[in-house]
Amino acid sequence: MHPGLEPPQLLKQNLFYAGRKFNFEVNRLRLPNQVEGQWECIRHPGGAMAVPITPEGKLVLVRQYRFAVQGRLLEFPAGTIEAGEDAFTTIQREIEEETGYSATEWKNLGKFPLAPGYSDEYIFAFLASGLEKLEVVPEKDDDEDIEVILLTPEEFEKSVIDGVGVDAKSIAGYFLAKPFLNNRK
Structure with missing residues (x-):
């Protein structure tokens, strides 16, 4: 694993929008500190x-x-x-x-x-x-x-x-x- 990376555990993934430049997701996650919640994220190719x-x-x-x-x-x-x-x-x-x-x-x-x-x-x-x-x-x-x-x-x-x-x-x-x-x- 890359130093510093601590990926969350993906509990549920929801793709709300797939566009020409980016996608928009709302996901239920468990963070490394064990907190669970829902987070929005724009996925972009860079x-x-x-x-x-x-x-x-x-x-x-x-x-x-x-x-x-x-x-x-x-x-x-x-x-x-x-x-x-x-x-x-x-x-x-x-x-x-x-x-x-x-x-x-x-x-x-x-x-x-x-x-x-x-x-x-x-x-x-x-x-x-x-x-x-x-x-x-x-x-x-x-x-x-x-x-x-x-x-x-x-x-x-x-x-x-x-x-x-x-x-x-x-x-x-x-x-x-x-x-x-x-x-x-």
Whole structure:
């Protein structure tokens, strides 16, 4: 067993919704401390994100409309891992579709749980550098309303501190990448 993992005992499983991006379950469980109860969980295949940085030291982000928060958030490019893909393949595709850039240098920054209180989704983070603007940008998904934004690391940090709508995965990914951004001089 993986260190730190203590799976609960599944007493009853109920799939309430099977969607194109995730499933929603309500399960009766017995936790490792022997407490029994009902817990809701979003089952998600995982996602991949990149912190792209241009040769000039600018971060490449997208301002994307998110219906759940009824507004636009500043985010690093990311996407859901599709069936048959690994996280690296996903982010290579997503960075091109969302930003119009491709990267020649990649660094794996690790993975982290996105919202473990209600979802099993993990985000796989990468630093993307050696960026080149694509001559032909792949078509975006129909539901994507995206604007590409270039910021310095200092401008990004100011956006976070000032409470500009920046999503949590982008904040986490940035701070995983930050030690490598400082060493790029």
